[in-house]
Amino acid sequence: MADTLPPPRLLPSGDSAITVEFSRTIDDTANRKVLALDRALSAAPIAGITETVPTYRSLLVHYDPLVIDYDALGPQLLVRASGPLALEATTRRWRIPVCYGGENGIDLEDVAKALSTTPDDIAARHAAGRYRVAMIGFTPGWSYLSGLDKFLHMSRRESPRLLTPAGTIAIGGIQTGIQCLAGPSGWHLLGRTPVRTYQLHRQPTFLLEPGDEVTFYAVDIKMFTEQERAAAAGEIIAERIAA
Incomplete structure (x- = not known):
C-alpha cells in the first residue's frame, strides 16, 4: 500500500525533548513507523539521547542538553524518520x-x-x-x-x-x-x-x-x-x- 502520510515533523517538547510526529490522527501506518524509528535509534543510538517513548503517532525523544542540543539532534532525527525504516519482521x-x-x-x-x-x-x-x-x-x-x-x-x-x-x-x-x-x-x-x-x-x-x-x-x-x-x-x- 502506498505511503499516504505527510512528511514527519519535529516538535520541541520543553528544553530536553523532541517529538517526531508521523501523523496527526491515529493511524496504523504511522504507528508502525514510530515503532520502527524507536528500534532504529535503539540499534544505532545518537549520543545524547537518554530515552525514547513511542506513542500512537509520534516518538518522544528525550536528550541531555549538555551533550547535544535541539539544533544538532533535530536534523539527525528528521533524516532517520524520513528515510526507509525497517518495519517489524516478526510479530508476537x-x-x-x-x-x-x-x-x-x-x-x-x-x-x-x-x-x-x-x-x-x-x-x-x-x-x-x-x-x-x-x-x-x-x-x-x-x-x-x-x-x-x-x-x-x-x-x-x-x-x-x-x-x-x-x-x-x-x-x-x-x-x-x-x-x-x-x-x-x-x-x-x-x-x-x-x-x-x-x-x-x-x-x-x-x-x-x-x-x-x-x-x-x-x-x-x-x-x-x-x-x-x-x-x-x-x-x-x-x-x-x-x-
Missing part, C-alpha cells in the same frame, strides 16, 4: 481470555442498547477482532489496541469513573484496551481479563509490547475465577500463538 501473537458482561463488564448492556443490538453480539464482535498493541501508557501495562470493529466505535463516557477494576477490557472512541491496574477511566467497560499485562515481580514484568498482535476469547465466570487465581500467583495466562 497473544490469545487473551475475557469474561464479558455482568459485574465484570458493567457497561456491556448500555453499549448494546446504544448500538441497537444485544450484549452477546457486542461481546462476539469484540472477541472476533484482531488487534495491534499500538502503545503502552497512562498506567503500567495499559495496552492501547488498534483494529476495533467500526460498528463498536462510540464516544467515551460523558462522566468518567474515578475507579475501574484491574483487568478491565474497554472501548472508547475507535480504540479498545486492556487496563492492567485499577484506576480511573472514561471508557465503556465490556469485561475483564485475568491476564496481568504488568506484574512487578514476574518475569517478564511487562507482557505485551507495542507491535504485538492480540485476539480475545470469551470465558465464563468460573473459568475467569480460576485463571484470576493462577495469574495472581504469577502464571502467564495469555497464550502465545505461533506465527
Whole structure:
C-alpha cells in the first residue's frame, strides 16, 4: 500500500525533548513507523539521547542538553524518520481470555442498547477482532489496541469513573484496551481479563509490547475465577500463538 502520510515533523517538547510526529490522527501506518524509528535509534543510538517513548503517532525523544542540543539532534532525527525504516519482521501473537458482561463488564448492556443490538453480539464482535498493541501508557501495562470493529466505535463516557477494576477490557472512541491496574477511566467497560499485562515481580514484568498482535476469547465466570487465581500467583495466562 502506498505511503499516504505527510512528511514527519519535529516538535520541541520543553528544553530536553523532541517529538517526531508521523501523523496527526491515529493511524496504523504511522504507528508502525514510530515503532520502527524507536528500534532504529535503539540499534544505532545518537549520543545524547537518554530515552525514547513511542506513542500512537509520534516518538518522544528525550536528550541531555549538555551533550547535544535541539539544533544538532533535530536534523539527525528528521533524516532517520524520513528515510526507509525497517518495519517489524516478526510479530508476537497473544490469545487473551475475557469474561464479558455482568459485574465484570458493567457497561456491556448500555453499549448494546446504544448500538441497537444485544450484549452477546457486542461481546462476539469484540472477541472476533484482531488487534495491534499500538502503545503502552497512562498506567503500567495499559495496552492501547488498534483494529476495533467500526460498528463498536462510540464516544467515551460523558462522566468518567474515578475507579475501574484491574483487568478491565474497554472501548472508547475507535480504540479498545486492556487496563492492567485499577484506576480511573472514561471508557465503556465490556469485561475483564485475568491476564496481568504488568506484574512487578514476574518475569517478564511487562507482557505485551507495542507491535504485538492480540485476539480475545470469551470465558465464563468460573473459568475467569480460576485463571484470576493462577495469574495472581504469577502464571502467564495469555497464550502465545505461533506465527
